[in-house]
Amino acid sequence: MNAARIVVVGTGYVGLTTGACLASLGHTVTCVDVDTVKVARLSAGRVDILEPGLAELVARGLTGGTLSFVVGAAEAVRDADAVFLCVPTPMGAGGAADLRAVEDVVTEIADHLPPDCAVVTKSTVPVGTTRRISALLGRSDIAVVSNPEFLREGTAVDDFLGPDRIVVGSDTPGAAQWIADLYASLGAPSVVTDAASAELVKYAANCFLAMKLSYVNSIAELCERFGADIESVTEGMGHDRRIGRSFLKPGPGWGGSCLPKDTSALLRMSESTGFGFELLDAAIAENLAQRERIIAKIARAVGGNLADARIGLLGLAFKAGTNDLRDSPALGVASVLCAHGAEVTAYDPAVAEEQPGILVVDSAYRAAKGADAVVVLTEWPEFRRLDWHYMAESMHGDTVLDTRNLLDPDTVLDAGLSWQGIGRPRAVERVTPIVS
Template sequence: MTGRRVGVVGAGYVGLTTAACLAETEHDTVCVDVDSDKVQRLTGAATMLDEPGLPFLLVRGLRSNDLRFACDYTKLADRDVVFVCVPTPSSADGSTDLGAVDAAFDELASVLRPGSVIAVKSTVPVGTTRRLAERLRGIGITVVANPEFLREGHAIYDFRHPERIIVGSEDEDAAATVAEICGSARALTLTMSPESAELAKYASNAFLAVKISYANSLARLCAQVGAHVEDVTKCMGADVRIGGHFLSPGPGWGGSCLPKDTASMLHSGRTKGIDLPEVAAARATNAAQPGRLADALEHVLPTPLRASRVTALGLTFKAGTNDVRDSPALTVCTELARRGAQITGYDPRLSSIDPGPLRRCRIVPVDDPYLATKGADAIVVLTEWPSFRDLDWQAIADQAPGTVVLDARNLLDSSRLADAGLRRIGNGSPDGF
């Protein structure tokens, strides 16, 4: 063992990725979670998280004994550094529920020895790290902010190759320790105040949300003036001041971060009497996307939505994951169902998707794309799975003659669909919506 003794609290996407990657670099790693069933599964090298590379690292860490799981916080008593990676969901008013964070700190305060460091990876409102640090200062435990920037579907890669490491602390030794543990020789390390580190995470995610919503507004304008949004955004993305990422229109943004982080940022602003109209507008545009897609279908279908069968291709919030939390695909399906459409849904990860959210959205799941599309009045592409391009669209047309394909992700080849006798409705194009 050449590394440090580290702990991780929380075995979700961030926590489990952090624990597995720290163990990979020969840090003696203990991961604690309050869910005993999850701990038992992980101890047996089983995880429900659909993250490339994670199963291999899990098995490797368990076999080397560099990675262990427990429910008991006393297993963290000898740790040098503990990373807190627990959920921070939104409350109804947009504020952040810090119940899990505070509960974790209560436990850690009772077991950690003086001189240890707690690094908060959970996304928390500005001021949280300082508040927690003041709580533990009297017992010799240092608290730093260490926000994560892991993308689902790329989390292992992102941990191994971070673009930047942010540590918010006024204790130089603690900041250096956390940076060393998380570090990479090629990564930019930025040390700042806890408040700056906390706000940097929210500011980054809110800016991405603004870019996506702007692309969706551009798509609406393009469809009206005869332009192609992909040409417009390609031009924009070629400008190094703008960049091409997050400029693709779609059904809206979602997932476990952008909705709650933008809500929390607006709430924090309100508490200080500061409006953030750009973020508020991005949320308003995003909230309108399901209605925009439903209106487009209403316009092109020969029958009302209440008498139509619609197939949703893609249910996860993005390709490469089985996560449907705040999925824009499900939000669109909910709006279509509200207007009376019968919704059938297919996703390449359907077998590992929690069926509960699908039921609540009134989606009938079908595990074969050809069965799912059979007899459909409309097909809506909602998630950017590359495999949808390779479907036999002639076979689909034969089973669903006259069906309309609304391509919300601009994923499909118009000429290929036209050859099959299908009408494709693109997002942000002259003959689209």
Template sequence: MRAKRIGVVGAGYVGLTTAACFAHLGHRVICADADAAKIEALKAGEIGLHEPGLGELVARNRERLEFVTDNASALSDVDFAFVCVPTPTGPDGAADLSAVEQVLSEVPAGTRVVLKSTVPVGTAAKHPGVVSNPEFLREGHAVEDFLRPQRIVIGAQDERQAHEVAELYAPTKAPAVLTDNTSAELVKYASNCFLALKLSYVNTLAELCEHLDADIDGVTEGMRLDDRIGASCLQPGPGWGGSCLPKDTLALLATAKAAGVDFATLEAAVSANRHQPQRVVDRIREELGTLHGAKIGLLGLTFKAGTNDLRDSPALVVARLLAQEGAELTAYDPCVGEDRPNISTRSTAEEAAAGTDMLVVLTEWPEFAELDWPELAGRMAGPRIFDTRNVLPEEKVREAGFHLIRTGR
């Protein structure tokens, strides 16, 4: 395939990954973002995102990759213009499309526009000629997911346009789903909201296990071997968060409401998720007797491992609730160095544990399973640990003298 000239508007997780990966596939890419400081950093080779492989990909393909601050450069004289700007949740729960609409208003006539931002179902239909190409990139695995995707979804009013966009992804050898714009938009929401349903289900199941004296690990092991269920999203935790699931569930609920559809199952999943951080706090209070004046060390602040993203992190919700009841908080996260409201961050897990009454694992960073448990126990006022993610080596932790509490036990 002949190399194309591709414009990308937006240099966040999706936009920067899209730009770097298309450059890696041999295309010439110009990536625009209104944040001048971000663009200057990218020109200097500074990524700012904790995304494995992305920095190396940008550095390796600099001769085919240009960064600018003006959208006109990314929208003019290109074969394809990819829109990768944020669509945050608005006051009514629906997606805020102001950034998308602004970019679309700047597109010169005749430019082939590919909408990769997650937008409400029906958005592309209002803009004739726009191709829908939703992204399915997991933070912490974005490069892998772009270059080795499970599927490519493309929606268009014109089948020829859909095939032209699909051809850009041909080197990945991924199956392409070619459909209409509206269905392509719905695929993204349907996928993310199904994952939210599954996560809320397993978290509520873990709570039930605690009441019935069952073991959630044994229960999910028996579930994941069923091909109809699968192994993903069966790990319990303090709730789901991040930049996608909270936003997308609310957006789909708003879409359903506007269409007159009662999406009770999704409403229940959102409600169950809001309950999870408080449930963690309740168990901590039960162990310590009171939270007022309690010294608690938090292991993990990001919404999941493999990223430095704190958006809608359930760990921060737990921290806020603990602080409201008078707890004194220290924390260690491999990707968070600055203090947060009511949280004093430390540079190591050992420093975060010093003098605390309890440690609470809130993010499933793999390195937490390799900590020096006798060292940690010796630094604490009371060797208790609550593993909300069930990622710690149970036998080693107990041998070090810890009282270990686990989710779903």
């Protein structure tokens, strides 16, 4: 199709990635934000989000004239063909999604949209939001479309430009297909449907992944109790095409900017219809239980009492490849440790700012200095390459708790330390070479 004039409201992970990637597809994109400092930095090509390939796409769009950044949505939308809403929809009171940012933008632009423009919700919004926006706009000449994003932090650009599918829904005939056509050059399968179905797809997908993670964490706990190895179990499961290999890695619990709020929002939506989604409720409860199990493992590693224990943490971001701390399970574990009186020192390659009660240092070796136990909480590959002999010399205790099953146990053992993973046999004795 011909290039479209697109306005993207919001320049967070979703908005900036959406804007830069749509510009790379040949559309003319204006990104809008209320933060004047942020707009100035982006206009100069300065991207503060840690996302591989994003800064390069922004620079290319700025240089090519297909991407620009402005303050103020009302003026920006006057000649738009489509306006993508990429503003936050955080967890609100009682766990439901907070739509105030969406509603504020819609109210701001309603009288400034040109006829036949499409308003597109890219943010994750509850079922019924498309119709709610239509009512707020009060304009029969404006189509409202749901086009949920499926971007993973750390791989957002690749996910946008190489998607598994494009999902678009609207109750206005033809509008959903028109938006789907914006992505035609990607060659991805398109699911073109009604608005409610498109809105529910995102929640259904995210909540399924959350339940899968809670399930594998429960299986990992059973592995420890039965003396089985979670890596062998998940390998056996993953070969089954009905199950697949993805999201079968145990850890300290799931978190980030999406899964916690989306599971809670779908639970609240279900309750509003009189349906008790007990399976999803159990997955959320299991996620909280996993954090408690991690805390209990750390307590046992330091003799049962966390008060005044010195704990070195490796990782604070919710996943490797990002500096995002939103609902990070690593940060959640750290906060509980602090609440129990532990002295917590942490290192994360992408996080430099201090966190409440936590001493954030600039190297893994400083985090380990004097530690009674070292805990791996984020799966940064560089932790595999640490000098564990030097780590052992720095530590006061000898326990390494690897909540991501990231490290090579033999490497840790050879340094004179004990290693404990999640759902794996505990390795406590140093490997002694046989001398003949």
